[in-house]
Structure formats: C-alpha cells, structure tokens
Amino acid sequence: MMSRFEASYLIETPLDPVKVAQVMAGEQSSGTFTRVHGETDELRARSRAEVLSVVDFGTSDTPSLPNAYLDRRSVAGPYRRARIRLAFPVANVGANLPTLAATAAGNLFDLGEVTGLRLESLSLPDAYRRAFDMPRQGLAGTRALTGVETGPLVGSIIKPNVGLSAEETGELVGQLCAAGLDFIKDDEICANPSHAPLAARVPAVMRRVRDHAERTGKKVMVAFNITDETDAMRRHADLVAREGGTCVMASLNWCGFSAIQTLRRSTDLALHGHRNGYGALSRAPLLGIGFQAYQVLWRLAGVDHMHVHGLKGKFAQEDAEVIESARDCVTPLSSSEDDRVMPAFSSGQWAGTVPATYAATGHADLLFMAGGGIMAHPDGPSAGVASIREAWEAVMAGEGLPEAAQRAPALAKALAFFGSGA
Structure with a gap:
C-alpha cells in the first residue's frame, strides 16, 4: 500500500466544497486547474493527492477574506464552510521539511475558489516521521x-x-x-x-x-x-x-x-x-x-x-x-x-x-x-x-x-x- 501522510483543513467557499477539495488535491500534487500534457492516468494514480472526506459545517452570508478571482466572475455567497481531509503520497515529498510544508499548505491559501482556508492538522506514518530529526533532549x-x-x-x-x-x-x-x-x-x-x-x-x-x-x-x-x-x-x-x-x-x-x-x-x-x-x-x-x-x-x-x-x-x-x-x-x-x-x-x-x-x-x-x-x-x-x-x-x-x-x-x-x- 502506498505510504501517505494526511492533512486536514477548514475551508470557506461559495462553490461546491467537494469540487474545491478536488482542486486542492490536484493543486498540491500532480496537477493544476486543468489536466496538462504529460499528466497521464498512470502518473495521477501514482502521485495525485486523494480526497478522504468533505464535511460541511455551516454557512456565512459574508466572506472571511476578499477574493478578486470570485469578484471577477461575479460569484457571491452564501459561503459554505467545510472540513476537508487530504492524503498525499510520501514519495512526492521525501524527507524534505520545507517541501512538506509547501505541499501541506503553500499556494492553498491563495486559491481563487476559497474565501478562507486553514491547515488544521498533520498526521504522518511512523516510517516517514523517523526520516526527520528527533528531539535530542x-x-x-x-x-x-x-x-x-x-x-x-x-x-x-x-x-x-x-x-x-x-x-x-x-x-x-x-x-x-x-x-x-x-x-x-x-x-x-x-x-x-x-x-x-x-x-x-x-x-x-x-x-x-x-x-x-x-x-x-x-x-x-x-x-x-x-x-x-x-x-x-x-x-x-x-x-x-x-x-x-x-x-x-x-x-x-x-x-x-x-x-x-x-x-x-x-x-x-x-x-x-x-x-x-x-x-x-x-x-x-x-x-x-x-x-x-x-x-x-x-x-x-x-x-x-x-x-x-x-x-x-x-x-x-x-x-x-x-x-x-x-x-x-x-x-x-x-x-x-x-x-x-x-x-x-x-x-x-x-x-x-x-x-x-x-x-x-x-x-x-x-x-x-x-x-x-x-x-x-x-x-x-x-x-x-x-x-x-x-x-x-x-x-x-x-x-x-x-x-x-x-x-x-x-x-x-x-x-x-x-x-x-x-
């Protein structure tokens, strides 16, 4: 079974949170906003992040953050809030702490589809955790x-x-x-x-x-x-x-x-x-x-x-x-x-x-x-x-x-x- 680490997020969006979760998974792994040349099914199966769950937890009449991307498209509320869990292949990152942070968060905060996004938690498999530094004391x-x-x-x-x-x-x-x-x-x-x-x-x-x-x-x-x-x-x-x-x-x-x-x-x-x-x-x-x-x-x-x-x-x-x-x-x-x-x-x-x-x-x-x-x-x-x-x-x-x-x-x-x- 492929070794993966998991990340959970809170998001706010006027769009369908399930679709936004897929955008997040693609953006932070093998793809971008659209399928590109060289992004084969085999490559996606090997390296794409997976959406584990999407759970709605309410709405808001006003956005938490400004968003020019949505304004240009005249997309307004209500703004749906959801908890999203993604799983990322460890092989995408390796034992590289800055890149792990960039993968779990990175450009997600700037996504045009969201008016709020917060990285809440990270969970790593044992073998992957041991690839990084331990406390000396x-x-x-x-x-x-x-x-x-x-x-x-x-x-x-x-x-x-x-x-x-x-x-x-x-x-x-x-x-x-x-x-x-x-x-x-x-x-x-x-x-x-x-x-x-x-x-x-x-x-x-x-x-x-x-x-x-x-x-x-x-x-x-x-x-x-x-x-x-x-x-x-x-x-x-x-x-x-x-x-x-x-x-x-x-x-x-x-x-x-x-x-x-x-x-x-x-x-x-x-x-x-x-x-x-x-x-x-x-x-x-x-x-x-x-x-x-x-x-x-x-x-x-x-x-x-x-x-x-x-x-x-x-x-x-x-x-x-x-x-x-x-x-x-x-x-x-x-x-x-x-x-x-x-x-x-x-x-x-x-x-x-x-x-x-x-x-x-x-x-x-x-x-x-x-x-x-x-x-x-x-x-x-x-x-x-x-x-x-x-x-x-x-x-x-x-x-x-x-x-x-x-x-x-x-x-x-x-x-x-x-x-x-x-």
Missing part, C-alpha cells in the same frame, strides 16, 4: 539536564528584555539561580545586541551558573537566544557548549525550517523553540495554520521545547487553545520512539494559575515560566519561586490553594498580592 533529557525528576520545571525570563550589559545580565542570572529556579531564558527580542553581545554575555552568565552549581549541586538551565543567520547560530551554540551551557533558544518563524534543522544537527544542546509571530499565522479562524499542524512541522526539525502561552495569561489565545496546544506537544508523533517535547507555559503566570494548568493537562511534564509572578512577589524572587512550587505541590496532592496557603507563607503572600489584582 525532549522531556527526559531536559529533566536529566536540570536534575528535576518530578513536577514542573519552574522558570523565568530575564527582564529588562534589553539594555542590561553582559555583566549586569550575569548578575541578574546569579540572583535568579539563588532564587531557586530550574530554568532561565532570554527574551525573544534579546539575541546578540551591541550592549550585551553573546560573546560576552554567555561567559558572564555561565560563570554564575557554574558558581551556583558548585555551591548547591544544582545546574540551572539557561536558554540563550541565539537567533541569527544559520552559521552564526552554530557558532553561538558552540560557545554555549564550551561554557558548559545546556540550552539554546531560537525564534522559529524568523529562522525558518532549514536553519533550525541545520542547528539541530550541529548541537546536542536542548533546543528551546520560541514561536513568536505565530499569532500572525493562527489568530484568524479561517486563515493560517492551527497549532497541531504547526508543532508537527517544528518537531520534525528537532526542537525539544515548544511555547504554548499560558492559561489566563496576557495574550489573546483562549485557554482551550493553550490546553490543546500543550497536549499536542506531549502526544507522540511516532509509536516506536519517545519524541515528545516539553510544552513551555508563559505569559502572566503565577501561583494562582497553577490549579487551572494542572487540571487542564493532568500532568507536570511542562515548563512553567513566570516573570512578574516571581520577580514581583512582595517577599522577593525566592518567595515567588517558592509560591509556585508550593502551589504545584498542593494541586498534585489534590489540595486547594487556600488550604495549602495556611502552612505555606510564600503561597499565602502570592494569593493575597496577585489575587487582589496588584
């Missing part, structure tokens, strides 16, 4: 590198985002290590600035990390933002490794699949995938890429951590989307290997968002990052970290936060301070 490796055997990894982000010198950044990291964090990361907009270049910042930070490890036996994981062009990222990763670091971070959307694949293959460091810019791809209900498909593609590039935002956070995503995204990260893509990646929760997180996070995920295989929830605690950063750990211990034991706060002073202060809207 994933869940188990990240736990081993940080020494956190159970429970969430508690992390924070270096703030101010930019402006600190290399030495000032190192001093701040030293303070955050002393506060009891497992994980510290750069902000996505601080990569290699002139006021704190990585050549100076990495040694300054790692000196504090090593000093803390010598004093306590705990080596904090720092995700250095090495976002850059490909060769520069490889050099930066080598510097981090030489200094004893364990993690690097890259802005996935702006580096691109090929750069992240090259970085992955050149280092064993944990690769923290930051999704900034994903909102441009995802916030419109009938345009772009849903997180399930998005995270499949980036996991094929070999990332170890993926951002999912946070519950009751400062960003626009609904909690249900955050929850589903976190579940996607810990759902294996392969039935034969552990290729799960660690979901990274952030944005407006503090001890009070822990119960909802645990209730939604049902596990603690995650990175729980808080900025203000740690740094703004009235008793200082150490108490901020303690309040989050106390909250996680409580919910994992089936206890409510108010009850736990009676014997957990840091948690009690956090609930009183942040819970009042301060």
Whole structure:
C-alpha cells in the first residue's frame, strides 16, 4: 500500500466544497486547474493527492477574506464552510521539511475558489516521521539536564528584555539561580545586541551558573537566544557548549525550517523553540495554520521545547487553545520512539494559575515560566519561586490553594498580592 501522510483543513467557499477539495488535491500534487500534457492516468494514480472526506459545517452570508478571482466572475455567497481531509503520497515529498510544508499548505491559501482556508492538522506514518530529526533532549533529557525528576520545571525570563550589559545580565542570572529556579531564558527580542553581545554575555552568565552549581549541586538551565543567520547560530551554540551551557533558544518563524534543522544537527544542546509571530499565522479562524499542524512541522526539525502561552495569561489565545496546544506537544508523533517535547507555559503566570494548568493537562511534564509572578512577589524572587512550587505541590496532592496557603507563607503572600489584582 502506498505510504501517505494526511492533512486536514477548514475551508470557506461559495462553490461546491467537494469540487474545491478536488482542486486542492490536484493543486498540491500532480496537477493544476486543468489536466496538462504529460499528466497521464498512470502518473495521477501514482502521485495525485486523494480526497478522504468533505464535511460541511455551516454557512456565512459574508466572506472571511476578499477574493478578486470570485469578484471577477461575479460569484457571491452564501459561503459554505467545510472540513476537508487530504492524503498525499510520501514519495512526492521525501524527507524534505520545507517541501512538506509547501505541499501541506503553500499556494492553498491563495486559491481563487476559497474565501478562507486553514491547515488544521498533520498526521504522518511512523516510517516517514523517523526520516526527520528527533528531539535530542525532549522531556527526559531536559529533566536529566536540570536534575528535576518530578513536577514542573519552574522558570523565568530575564527582564529588562534589553539594555542590561553582559555583566549586569550575569548578575541578574546569579540572583535568579539563588532564587531557586530550574530554568532561565532570554527574551525573544534579546539575541546578540551591541550592549550585551553573546560573546560576552554567555561567559558572564555561565560563570554564575557554574558558581551556583558548585555551591548547591544544582545546574540551572539557561536558554540563550541565539537567533541569527544559520552559521552564526552554530557558532553561538558552540560557545554555549564550551561554557558548559545546556540550552539554546531560537525564534522559529524568523529562522525558518532549514536553519533550525541545520542547528539541530550541529548541537546536542536542548533546543528551546520560541514561536513568536505565530499569532500572525493562527489568530484568524479561517486563515493560517492551527497549532497541531504547526508543532508537527517544528518537531520534525528537532526542537525539544515548544511555547504554548499560558492559561489566563496576557495574550489573546483562549485557554482551550493553550490546553490543546500543550497536549499536542506531549502526544507522540511516532509509536516506536519517545519524541515528545516539553510544552513551555508563559505569559502572566503565577501561583494562582497553577490549579487551572494542572487540571487542564493532568500532568507536570511542562515548563512553567513566570516573570512578574516571581520577580514581583512582595517577599522577593525566592518567595515567588517558592509560591509556585508550593502551589504545584498542593494541586498534585489534590489540595486547594487556600488550604495549602495556611502552612505555606510564600503561597499565602502570592494569593493575597496577585489575587487582589496588584
């Protein structure tokens, strides 16, 4: 039987969705809008995508997107909405991640037949998944590198985002290590600035990390933002490794699949995938890429951590989307290997968002990052970290936060301070 991968879509069209599905299948495989010279029946049987299903789910009186193609033909609504599943021959693509993305999405967003289209999910056969990169660290490796055997990894982000010198950044990291964090990361907009270049910042930070490890036996994981062009990222990763670091971070959307694949293959460091810019791809209900498909593609590039935002956070995503995204990260893509990646929760997180996070995920295989929830605690950063750990211990034991706060002073202060809207 021919090996195929599957993709599912939401579409909106004033035309027959069944016919549009056939257009989509042809456009992204062997054909175009009409049969062409050389497109034999044998070739089509071998390489054409197949429409697996078309399911209507409603109509709209107005189009989601403008469409000059339909306007020129005076085609108007109602606009039918449908879920479409297509299957593509693996042989059309091979182990080529950019081309896989171009096949599953590509020109589909520009089709004249649609007034909305969104790639929702991707499903790959085991053998095809294994042809791509695996995470080097994933869940188990990240736990081993940080020494956190159970429970969430508690992390924070270096703030101010930019402006600190290399030495000032190192001093701040030293303070955050002393506060009891497992994980510290750069902000996505601080990569290699002139006021704190990585050549100076990495040694300054790692000196504090090593000093803390010598004093306590705990080596904090720092995700250095090495976002850059490909060769520069490889050099930066080598510097981090030489200094004893364990993690690097890259802005996935702006580096691109090929750069992240090259970085992955050149280092064993944990690769923290930051999704900034994903909102441009995802916030419109009938345009772009849903997180399930998005995270499949980036996991094929070999990332170890993926951002999912946070519950009751400062960003626009609904909690249900955050929850589903976190579940996607810990759902294996392969039935034969552990290729799960660690979901990274952030944005407006503090001890009070822990119960909802645990209730939604049902596990603690995650990175729980808080900025203000740690740094703004009235008793200082150490108490901020303690309040989050106390909250996680409580919910994992089936206890409510108010009850736990009676014997957990840091948690009690956090609930009183942040819970009042301060």
